[in-house]
Amino acid sequence: MTLLVAEQDTVIDKELETIVHEGVTLALIVRDSFSREGINFFTPHEYSQQLAHMTHPAGKKIPAHVHNVVVREVKLTQEVLFIKKGRVRVDFYGSNLHYVTSRTLGPGDVILLSSGGHGFEILEDAAFIEVKQGPYVGDQDKVRFEPRA
Template sequence: MNRPSGYVIPPHVHNPVAREVQYTKEVLFIRSGRVRVDFYDDDHTYLESRVLETGDVILLAYGGLGFEMLEPTEMIEVKQGPYAGDNDKTRFEGISADQAVIKP
């Protein structure tokens, strides 16, 4: 949100609302370090890579992804629940580090 000084959000509670979740969405906040994120389409085809650094935030909504820590990294990960354990994801073979095409 970007609100001016004096803008008020009235006190509120969130009501219990049944929600059906089809795919897991996640947000990563990079607290420290550097991480390469590899992006894939839904058919597991590699698309491109990006490097995230301290202070970066990313929303991961669709497609496949993989990560390689380029230095010691601390991340905060936020997902909607409930978490389904091993049923939550399908793992597949990704690219090697030398195949990464890092976009600016």
């Protein structure tokens, strides 16, 4: 995959974008158009959320399995959004709560929010699925803030 540097600290191609600020990955965006053969993991091993794209031919069998109980320590909530319909603008903020950049997501796009701050504006009536570590503990789970310029 050929990656291009589009702006400071952001690595992109047309189908996969990594948003990095001051050496920290804020998000990974997988566009609906992404297509690669086989199993392609996007996340580093140390992430508490793993994100992959998989293609399999008709007739392939994935053996039945059960996952083992493995104790894991989650230090930071990472969330994945699957955009089903509409358009959503995602605003990204660095650890200092200053605005970094924005991206617009549409149907079929997937985003992993891995660190830093983020906010959303719904540009068109939208529906999306969110996946993150649980259980959600309300106000203990996040800090709301006024963005800094």
